[in-house]
Amino acid sequence: xxxxxxxxxxxxxxxxxxxxxxxxxxxxxxxxxxxxxxxxxxxxxxxxxxxxxxxxxxxxxxxxxxxxxxxxxxxxxxxxxxxxxxxxxxxxxxxxxxxxxxxxxxxxxxxxxxxxxxxxxxxxxxxxxxxxxxxxxxxxxxxxxxxxxxxxxxxxxxxxxxxxxxxxxxxxxxxxxxxxxxxxxxxxxxxxxxxxxxxxxxxxxxxxxxxxxxxxxxxxxxxxxxxxxxxxxxxxxxxxxxxxxxxxxxxxxxxxxxxxxxxxxxxxxxxxxxxxxxxxxxxxxxxxxxxxxxxxxxxxxxxxxxxxxxxxxxxxxxxxxxxxxxxxxxxxxxxxxxxxxxxxxxxxxxxxxxxxxxxxxxxxxxxxxxxxxxxxxxxxxxxxxxxxxxxxxxxxxxxxxxxxxxxxxxxxxxxxxxxxxxxxxx
RNA sequence: GGAGAGAUGGCAGAGUGGUCGAAUGCGGCAGACUCGAAAUCUGUUGUACCGCUUGCGGUACCGGGGGUUCGAAUCCCUCUCUCUCCGCCA
Numbered sequence: 001x002x003x004x005x006x007x008x009x010x011x012x013x014x015x016x017x018x019x020x021x022x023x024x025x026x027x028x029x030x031x032x033x034x035x036x037x038x039x040x041x042x043x044x045x046x047x048x049x050x051x052x053x054x055x056x057x058x059x060x061x062x063x064x065x066x067x068x069x070x071x072x073x074x075x076x077x078x079x080x081x082x083x084x085x086x087x088x089x090x091x092x093x094x095x096x097x098x099x100x101x102x103x104x105x106x107x108x109x110x111x112x113x114x115x116x117x118x119x120x121x122x123x124x125x126x127x128x129x130x131x132x133x134x135x136x137x138x139x140x141x142x143x144x145x146x147x148x149x150x151x152x153x154x155x156x157x158x159x160x161x162x163x164x165x166x167x168x169x170x171x172x173x174x175x176x177x178x179x180x181x182x183x184x185x186x187x188x189x190x191x192x193x194x195x196x197x198x199x200x201x202x203x204x205x206x207x208x209x210x211x212x213x214x215x216x217x218x219x220x221x222x223x224x225x226x227x228x229x230x231x232x233x234x235x236x237x238x239x240x241x242x243x244x245x246x247x248x249x250x251x252x253x254x255x256x257x258x259x260x261x262x263x264x265x266x267x268x269x270x271x272x273x274x275x276x277x278x279x280x281x282x283x284x285x286x287x288x289x290x291x292x293x294x295x296x297x298x299x300x301x302x303x304x305x306x307x308x309x310x311x312x313x314x315x316x317x318x319x320x321x322x323x324x325x326x327x328x329x330x331x332x333x334x335x336x337x338x339x340x341x342x343x344x345x346x347x348x349x350x351x352x353x354x355x356x357x358x359x360x361x362x363x364x365x366x367x368x369x370x371x372x373x374x375x376x377x378x379x380x381x382x383x384x385x386x387x388x389x390x391x392x393x394x395x396x397x398x399x400x401x402x403x404x405x406x407x408x409x410x411x412x413x414x415x416x417x418x419x420x421x422x423x424x425x426x
Numbered sequence: 427g428g429a430g431a432g433a434u435g436g437c438a439g440a441g442u443g444g445u446c447g448a449a450u451g452c453g454g455c456a457g458a459c460u461c462g463a464a465a466u467c468u469g470u471u472g473u474a475c476c477g478c479u480u481g482c483g484g485u486a487c488c489g490g491g492g493g494u495u496c497g498a499a500u501c502c503c504u505c506u507c508u509c510u511c512c513g514c515c516a
Binding site: 079 | 436443444445454455471472473475476477484485486495496497
């Protein structure tokens with residue numbers, strides 16, 4: 001949620017900055033109208049409540065002295081009727097304002113390039129050299145199926161389109177990747193590993209993003225207020241929901257390996273081949289809860305942590321700053337890491353690292369006890385470090401050999417009984 | 427699944443219809459003592475919103491929602507969660 005004080009102070013300015021996101025901009029006029037009505041109603045209700053409280057107190061005192069309270073009780077009754085109606089109206093209006101505000105996306109940071117689509121994302125840097133292949137390059141589907149390790153038909157039989165099954169050394173490579181990522185982040189980057197529920201309540205989902213807006217992207221458990229998590233960000237960020245964290249405990253740094261479930265509503269026909277865009281995939285997520293003054297330096301650091309995985313795996317990539325129109329709902333600034341996929345002859349997103357500033361913290365009342373002893377909202381950040389499925393894709397494509405075998409990246413051999421190559425089954 | 431007990435401020439824990447936003451202890455902050463620290467003593471210390479504005483006033487909040495009442499932390503209904511016992515299960 002954006003800061004309502006800021007919105008009150010400068011509705012036009014906020015609307016202007018939000019408009020750079022492209023989607024239906026903030027209706028500043030509607031907000032002003034809400035505010036005027038709310039103020040008027042609230043003042044009236046609170047005045048009525050004040051008189052009610054005074055009368056109740058007077059009755060108590062009069063009774064204590066043994067005086068007649070009938071006239072006072074009658075006054076109270078009258079007030080009660082009046083209050084009931086206006087109280088309800090106020091509650092409805094406040095709910096409306098809440099709903100309105102919770103659907104407003106975060107304000108982009110000033111360093112974010114203004115643009116309408118991914119075309120206008122800004123490239124920051126590139127790492128690694130693209131391998132030259134002296135044989136026709138296959139995509140990950142061909143390589144994976146050739147190794148007997150990826151099986152989309154069985155995935156489809158079990159659960160439908162956009163599901164995959166893995167077998168043998170490829171399944172193990174997939175597991176090795178997750179282990180490797182967890183180890184690097186816990187050993188070298190100071191994150192604490194956490195294990196979490198793979199379902200969250202509606203309230204938790206609305207804490208990290210807008211449930212009202214993005215319900216369709218999630219899988220919901222029938223007849224329960226539970227959603228399958230689309231990323232570990234959902235459960236892990238909610239660790240600090242309704243908490244006041246001691247200043248000395250900041251920053252909190254968590255790493256979490258989890259499956260992610262996405263309905264991929266609205267992406268019909270997009271990336272239908274292979275395991276680029278599945279309903280279920282694994283991801284290792286890194287997440288930090290920090291002091292507000294530190295969040296932008298933390299964003300650089302956290303992005304570096306995700307990059308370290310790609311560097312260890314010697315996978316070439318580039319870093320993009322998402323433009324205002326391409327950023328997620330809750331983010332103030334996002335870097336995407338895009339890995340080189342020779343099978344697609346393109347860079348593809350493999351990690352997304354965002355600073356949400358106080359946007360999520362405000363939605364879930366996550367605070368720290370500030371320097372002056374007052375609770376203040378924390379800043380939250382997270383990034384994929386990395387999407388495991390897509391990392392496997394990148395390895396299948398970048399490490400493939402002419403004979404259809406796959407070289408195991410150096411960094412993973414310790415997790416694979418030291419084997420250097422996965423061969424085609426004979 | 428069955429039976430019972432409980433949920434109060436940062437934490438612990440009193441309070442069973444009327445000056446209760448809530449005793450007390452711990453913790454935090456400020457001060458005194460000290461070369462400094464500890465101990466001790468004194469004071470102070472919830473959050474959100476609204477209105478005039480460096481202060482004051484008002485309102486709401488005792489797990490969530492609803493009800494009874496002139497008045498609810500306190501009574502009633504309901505939901506959620508926690509604990510204990512039994513059953514079942516990895």
